[in-house]
Amino acid sequence: MPVSDDQPHTRTRLPVAEQSVYQPSSRQGRPLRTLLAVLVVVTLLVLAISIANRDKSTPPARPSGDQAAPSAAPTAASGQEPVATTSHGIANGYPHTDQGAQSAAANYATALGSADMFNADARHTIVATVADQSVVTALQTRLDAAFSADTAAHFGLDGQGRAAKGLIFVSRTVPVGTKTTNSADTATKVDVWCTGLVGLAGEHSTQPVAESWYTLSVTMRWTGSDWKLTDFSRQSGPAPVPGDQQAATADEITRAVQDFGGFRYAR
Numbered sequence: 001m002p003v004s005d006d007q008p009h010t011r012t013r014l015p016v017a018e019q020s021v022y023q024p025s026s027r028q029g030r031p032l033r034t035l036l037a038v039l040v041v042v043t044l045l046v047l048a049i050s051i052a053n054r055d056k057s058t059p060p061a062r063p064s065g066d067q068a069a070p071s072a073a074p075t076a077a078s079g080q081e082p083v084a085t086t087s088h089g090i091a092n093g094y095p096h097t098d099q100g101a102q103s104a105a106a107n108y109a110t111a112l113g114s115a116d117m118f119n120a121d122a123r124h125t126i127v128a129t130v131a132d133q134s135v136v137t138a139l140q141t142r143l144d145a146a147f148s149a150d151t152a153a154h155f156g157l158d159g160q161g162r163a164a165k166g167l168i169f170v171s172r173t174v175p176v177g178t179k180t181t182n183s184a185d186t187a188t189k190v191d192v193w194c195t196g197l198v199g200l201a202g203e204h205s206t207q208p209v210a211e212s213w214y215t216l217s218v219t220m221r222w223t224g225s226d227w228k229l230t231d232f233s234r235q236s237g238p239a240p241v242p243g244d245q246q247a248a249t250a251d252e253i254t255r256a257v258q259d260f261g262g263f264r265y266a267r
Contacts, residue, residue: 083266088129091264094227098188099267102178104227105190105218106265112216112232113173113196118152118161120144132221132228139229156200156207167202170209170257173216175265185222187230192216193238201254209253213239 083103085093091107094100108130116122124140131139149159156163163169173196182189194216199209215238219231248256 083264086264088125090126090129091266092129092226096222096227098180098183101183101188101220101227102180102190102267103265104220104229105192105216106175106178106267108218108220108229108232109175109192109194109216110173110262110265113171113194115161115169115171117143118147118155118157118169118171120147120160122161123147130229132223132230135230155198156205163200163202167200167205168254168257170197170199170201170253172197172262178267181217187219187221188227189217189219192218201250201257203250205250208250209257213237 083091083093085091090111091103094104111126111130114126116126123143127139127143128136147161152159152161155169156167157169161169173194176193176195178190178192180188181191192215194214196212196214197209198212199205200207201209213236215235217233217235218229220227221230
């Protein structure tokens with residue numbers, strides 16, 4: 001006979017000993033342990049995220065006054081604005097500072113390593129632009145001898161520094177870094193570490209474009225308004241280990257030379 005819901009309910013209280021048989025104490029502890037484990041995992045995740053964010057946003061501590069500050073990397077940006085004026089396509093108007101001297105040396109190295117140096121008129125313009133007036137004549141004579149007709153012929157050029165039809169002559173200097181080796185208020189010497197490209201780009205070139213590494217030592221004098229070159233010398237290297245890249249085809253080099261322009265440099 002079914003029992004009506006209206007009937008009073010009977011509550012049976014078992015002895016403690018009997019309760020332990022149906023509700024073991026080991027099962028009572030599982031929810032608590034699970035909760036504790038979750039809390040530990042969440043806490044560790046929050047701590048890891050906060051440490052990661054702190055490492056990203058907090059700048060490195062600056063050395064105290066009694067510690068020597070580490071020197072800046074050679075390629076670190078100086079934060080100074082590059083020069084804005086030019087003469088015959090060559091930057092000028094450098095500040096009377098060490099960084100100004102390094103900027104001048106880098107740009108002068110680029111001009112002295114350009115393809116225009118193989119043309120007499122263009123070469124004379126470059127020298128007159130970058131050199132101190134007191135050395136222009138002597139430097140012109142020296143460079144005319146270096147860029148002689150025999151030198152031009154060695155690179156497959158005519159007397160005006162022009163390549164044969166269908167070929168493009170490439171001569172580019174790319175400064176990699178600069179350092180001042182001897183500095184004074186009115187004179188300074190800067191070494192420019194360079195990589196260079198020189199050769200003939202084209203399908204039937206017998207002088208394919210190749211790279212070289214060298215250091216150009218540039219001596220300059222402060223004229224009262226700008227740094228001007230008084231002398232320079234060139235030493236081979238230092239050259240890095242050649243990479244394992246496949247050399248580009250003649251057509252690829254020709255397109256690169258035509259598509260990619262050069263730069264003005266500022267320290």
